[in-house]
Amino acid sequence: MSTLDIKTKTIWELLSERGRKVGVINDPCSYPALQVNGFLVCGMLWPGGEQPYTYPESLAAELEKAVPNYIVDVNLHNKEKIEIAKELFRSIDTRLQASLYLMKQHDWDLFWTVFTESDRAQHRLWAAWDKTHPRHADEPEELRTAVLDLYEKLDAAVGAILAEVEQETTVFIVSDHGFGPFYAAFDLPKWLLDEGYIVERGEKAFLKSALKKIGVFDEVASVYKAVRKPFEKEIAYGTNKFKSQEASTEDYFAKLDWSKTRAYYTLDGGIRINLKGREPYGIVSVEEAEELKEQIRSKLLEHKFPNGEPVFRYILTQQEAFNGPYSHFAPDLVVAINHTGYNGSLKGNKYLMPSNHNTGEHTPYGVFIACGKNIKQGQKVEGASLKDVAPTVLYHLNEPLTIEMDGRALTEIFTPEFSTKHPVERKGTSYRQPLSTEGEEMFEDEAVADKLRSLGYIQ
Ligand SMILES: [Zn+2]
Known part of the structure; x- marks a missing residue:
C-alpha cells in the first residue's frame, strides 16, 4: 500500500x-x-x-x-x-x-x-x-x-x-x-472454510473432510496457522509488512479450489464474493450473489459472545458502505467486529480468538x-465526520471543495463575520486520473461490466 x-x-x-x-x-x-x-x-x-x-x-x-x-x-x-x-x-x-x-x-x-x-x-x-x-x-x-x-x-x-x-x-x-x-478477534477465514464458502483443493481438502467426519478435524487444522499468520504476527515493517501479508494470503489462496469457492476473505477483514465476470475464477452469478451476501451476513450476525453481546457491530454490503467509481475494489461485505463486547474467557470457542500482541483497538x-x-468560541460540533476535515480546511483557506468530496465544510464552527463572506463552493475534481482510463481495467468484458453496473456493483 x-x-x-x-x-x-x-x-x-x-x-x-x-x-x-x-x-x-x-x-x-x-x-x-x-x-x-x-x-x-x-x-x-x-x-x-x-x-x-x-x-x-x-x-x-x-x-x-x-x-x-x-x-x-x-x-x-x-x-x-x-x-x-x-x-x-x-x-x-x-x-x-x-x-x-x-x-x-x-x-x-x-x-x-x-x-x-x-x-x-x-x-x-x-x-x-x-x-x-x-x-x-x-x-x-x-x-x-x-x-x-x-x-x-x-x-x-x-x-x-x-x-x-x-x-x-x-x-x-x-x-x-x-x-x-481489544478483547477478541473473530477467525473469519476458519468460519468461511467450515461453512463451505471457501473450498480447498486436492488431498488436503479431501483429508480434511474425511477427518471432519471422524471428529478430529480441529486438532489437525494446521493449515489455519498459515491463514491466521497475517492477522496474528507483526511480520515485518512498513510496506514490507503488507507485502508479506499479501504473500502469505496468496500462498493460501493458491491452495483453494476456485471452482467451488463462493466467498473468501480480504486482508482488510472483509469478505468478497467469487463473482462471475469480476473475479479471475468467478463462479457466483450476480443474482446468486445477492442471496449469498444476505445469507453470510445473517449467519454472522447470529454470533454472540458468552455474555450475549453481539460479536459484530455491523456488517454492511459494499453498496451500503461505499459509493463512487472505485467502490468495486472494496469487499462485498464490510465486517466490523465488536472488539469490546466481552472480556471473559474464550476457551473452547471455535472462532473467537483472544487479543494477541494488540490489546487496544480503534473505536x-x-x-x-x-x-x-475565525473560529467561534465554545461552539460544539455535532455529527461531524472524518470526511468533513479536508472540506473544512479547504473552506477555511478560501478554497473550493472538489465536486466529489463526500464531506461538508463545518461552517457552523466559523464566526458569522467569516462565514457570511465565504460561501461554500465546489470546483474541480478529486481524481488523479481521468476516470475513463482507470478503475475498470479488471472488467475486460464490456457486457459483463454493463450488467454489473446496472446492478450497482460498479458505477
Ligand atoms: Zn491503529
Whole structure:
C-alpha cells in the first residue's frame, strides 16, 4: 500500500495545484513522497532503509542535520514492549523538533503534522493501564502509566507548537478515530472454510473432510496457522509488512479450489464474493450473489459472545458502505467486529480468538478541535465526520471543495463575520486520473461490466 494506491488527490495535492504552499509531516501512506508545492516528509508505511522519505529529496539531509536521529516511522517489529514505549517517546521528541524546525524554515499556507505514537502505544500497551483488561496482569509493571504519560507528552508537544504559531493562525487538532480495549478477534477465514464458502483443493481438502467426519478435524487444522499468520504476527515493517501479508494470503489462496469457492476473505477483514465476470475464477452469478451476501451476513450476525453481546457491530454490503467509481475494489461485505463486547474467557470457542500482541483497538469516535481568529468560541460540533476535515480546511483557506468530496465544510464552527463572506463552493475534481482510463481495467468484458453496473456493483 502506497501513495499510488490512493485514487483521489490529497488535500496537499489539491492545494499545491492551486498554487498554495503546503508542509506535510508523517502522514500515513504518503510514501513515495509526492511532488508538492512545498515539502513532504513520509511516515507510516515508508519501507525503511535507504529509500528516500522526503520531497524534495534533499530535505532529508537538512532535516537530519537539524534533528539528529529523526525517526521516520517507529519500527515495532521484534521489539519488547518496554523498548517500544521508549522508542515512541523518542519519536514524539524528534517529530516535535522536526515540526518546529520545518514550520519556521519554510513558508506554508497549510502545515500538517501527524503524531502516530498515540495509536501505536494504545494498540500495544492498552492492557498495561486498563485494570479491567484480561491481559492486565501479564503486562510489565513499568508500563502501567505509559499510555497516559504518552498523552501528556503529546499534549506538551501540541503546546510547544501552539507557542510557536502566529496569533492569526488557525489550528485544527484532529484524530481519525478513538481507542478502546481489544478483547477478541473473530477467525473469519476458519468460519468461511467450515461453512463451505471457501473450498480447498486436492488431498488436503479431501483429508480434511474425511477427518471432519471422524471428529478430529480441529486438532489437525494446521493449515489455519498459515491463514491466521497475517492477522496474528507483526511480520515485518512498513510496506514490507503488507507485502508479506499479501504473500502469505496468496500462498493460501493458491491452495483453494476456485471452482467451488463462493466467498473468501480480504486482508482488510472483509469478505468478497467469487463473482462471475469480476473475479479471475468467478463462479457466483450476480443474482446468486445477492442471496449469498444476505445469507453470510445473517449467519454472522447470529454470533454472540458468552455474555450475549453481539460479536459484530455491523456488517454492511459494499453498496451500503461505499459509493463512487472505485467502490468495486472494496469487499462485498464490510465486517466490523465488536472488539469490546466481552472480556471473559474464550476457551473452547471455535472462532473467537483472544487479543494477541494488540490489546487496544480503534473505536469510531475521534477528536475535532479548532481554534483561531475565525473560529467561534465554545461552539460544539455535532455529527461531524472524518470526511468533513479536508472540506473544512479547504473552506477555511478560501478554497473550493472538489465536486466529489463526500464531506461538508463545518461552517457552523466559523464566526458569522467569516462565514457570511465565504460561501461554500465546489470546483474541480478529486481524481488523479481521468476516470475513463482507470478503475475498470479488471472488467475486460464490456457486457459483463454493463450488467454489473446496472446492478450497482460498479458505477
Ligand atoms: Zn491503529
